[in-house]
Amino acid sequence: MSKFVLKRAANGVWFGLFTHLAHQGLKHGVSTRLGGLSVAPYATLNLGLKSGDDPHTVRLNRDLFCQAVGVDYARAATCQQVHGDHIHLVMADDAGRGARSHAAAVPASDALITAERGLPLILFYADCVPVLIYDPVRKAVGLSHAGWKGTVAKIGAKTVLAMGEHFGTQPADCLVGIGPSIGPCCYEVDAPVVDTLKASFCDTWQHLVVPRGDKWLLDLWHANRDQLEEIGVPRANIDISGVCTAENTALFYSHRAEHGTTGRHGAIICL
Numbered sequence: 187m188s189k190f191v192l193k194r195a196a197n198g199v200w201f202g203l204f205t206h207l208a209h210q211g212l213k214h215g216v217s218t219r220l221g222g223l224s225v226a227p228y229a230t231l232n233l234g235l236k237s238g239d240d241p242h243t244v245r246l247n248r249d250l251f252c253q254a255v256g257v258d259y260a261r262a263a264t265c266q267q268v269h270g271d272h273i274h275l276v277m278a279d280d281a282g283r284g285a286r287s288h289a290a291a292v293p294a295s296d297a298l299i300t301a302e303r304g305l306p307l308i309l310f311y312a313d314c315v316p317v318l319i320y321d322p323v324r325k326a327v328g329l330s331h332a333g334w335k336g337t338v339a340k341i342g343a344k345t346v347l348a349m350g351e352h353f354g355t356q357p358a359d360c361l362v363g364i365g366p367s368i369g370p371c372c373y374e375v376d377a378p379v380v381d382t383l384k385a386s387f388c389d390t391w392q393h394l395v396v397p398r399g400d401k402w403l404l405d406l407w408h409a410n411r412d413q414l415e416e417i418g419v420p421r422a423n424i425d426i427s428g429v430c431t432a433e434n435t436a437l438f439y440s441h442r443a444e445h446g447t448t449g450r451h452g453a454i455i456c457l
C-alpha cells in the first residue's frame with residue numbers, strides 16, 4: 187500500500203513524497219513551509235512569485251526545494267496558472283521556462299506533461315489539488331493544478347489523456363499521487379459550484395458533497411480520483427495524501443484558512 191510521507195532533505199527542506207512513485211525511482215515531491223528563507227506571512231519556503239513576497243527570496247526557496255528533490259532548478263518549467271483546463275506539452279526548449287520569472291512562464295495553462303528526461307515540471311498551490319502522474323511504461327510524466335474549477339473540468343483525467351495522445355500512455359499503466367489540498371472537512375462551497383459538479387459528475391456527484399446549512403462541503407480528493415478511475419486508471423494506482431492544507435497551516439499554505447495572504451507550496455515531478 188502506498189503512502190504520502192514527509193522527509194527532511196540534507197539542506198533542511200521538508201517535503202512530502204508518494205512511496206509508490208519513490209519505489210519507481212521517480213524524482214518528485216510536494217514542498218512544505220519548512221526549510222525556506224521567507225518571513226511571515228510567507229514563512230518560510232514560499233515558492234509563489236505572485237504572492238507578494240520578495241521575488242529574490244522566492245527564487246532562493248525554489249532552488250532549495252529543487253535541491254531537496256534532486257532536480258536542476260535552472261531547467262524547471264512552469265506555467266501561469268489560471269484555473270483553466272489547458273495542458274501544455276513541455277519540450278526540450280521549455281527547460282527553465284518560468285523558473286525565475288512569472289512573465290516567462292508558459293501562458294494560461296494548468297497542467298504540464300513531458301517525456302523529456304531531467305526536465306522538472308513544477309506548479310504552485312495553496313489549497314488546490316496537486317495531481318502527479320507517472321507512466322513507467324512510456325516514461326512520461328504529468329502534473330496538474332486542480333482547484334474546484336479544474337477538478338470539475340476534469341483536468342487530471344485530461345492530463346492522462348493528453349499523455350496518451352502525445353506519448354502513447356495507457357491510463358491502466360499510470361501511477362498517480364493526489365497531494366495535500368483543502369480537504370472535505372473544510373472546503374465549503376456554494377450551490378453554483380455544486381451545480382457545475384452535478385453537470386460534470388452526473389452519476390457520482392452525491393458522493394462528493396455533504397450539505398452543511400445552505401452550503402456544501404466538497405471532496406476534491408475523491409472527485410479527482412473518480413475522474414481518473416473513469417478513464418481507466420486503477421484505483422490501486424492512485425494514492426490520496428489525505429492531508430488538509432486548511433487544517434495544517436504550520437506545514438502548508440492555505441488560501442482559505444489564511445484569508446488570501448499567504449505563500450505557495452509546490453509540486454515537482456521529473457523523469
Ligand SMILES: [Zn+2]
Nearest residue numbers: 369371372430
Ligand atoms: Zn480540513
